Amino acid sequence: MTTLPSRRSATHRECIPPSPGKDRSAPRWSGCAHEAAPGRVEFLGALPREQLLERVRAARAVVLPSLWVRERADDRRSKALASGVPVVASAIGGLPEIVRDGETGLLFPAGSADELGARLRLLAADAALARALGEGGRRLVEREHRLSDQVSRMLQILAEVASFASR
Secondary structure, X not given: OEEEEOOOOOOOEEEEOOOOOOOOOHHHHHHHHHHHOOOOEEEOOOOOHHHHXXXXXXXXXXXXXXXXXXXXXXXXXXXXXHOOOOEEEEOOOOHHHHOOEOOOEEEEOOOOHHHHHHHHHHHHHOHHHHHHHHHHHXXXXXXXXXXXXXXXXXXXXXXXXXXXXXX
């Protein structure tokens, strides 16, 4: 679940499931959020790509509060970083590989609402830090996650495998 602290108000949150039709827990989370914070959390459901990108660009931060080590590493993380918006993510699984604490975003211990809150308060209080982290994430994606670079790396790996296999 991706959570976007909205620019509409300091306490409003928008939540978007990780992939269309796959998040069967959204109704349960929506009910819990309504009980805990009536009117402050909005579950948007799956959005078309352009609407999703609009929401991300308008957000104060993108929060990736993963709890599972086995969560697949899809391109949500790099898209969030590419948006130039700071990313706050659980320090679990592959997230620390792309969300580099203090460079491209902020990490917090998985499952720690207090630590997540501390990171979000830090970003809210320090606009320069938020801008620097957003810019750092955008630069990382431009530098290390371009499709042409990924294809080149894959071709290099395949050439090494072919060379090794022919020995």
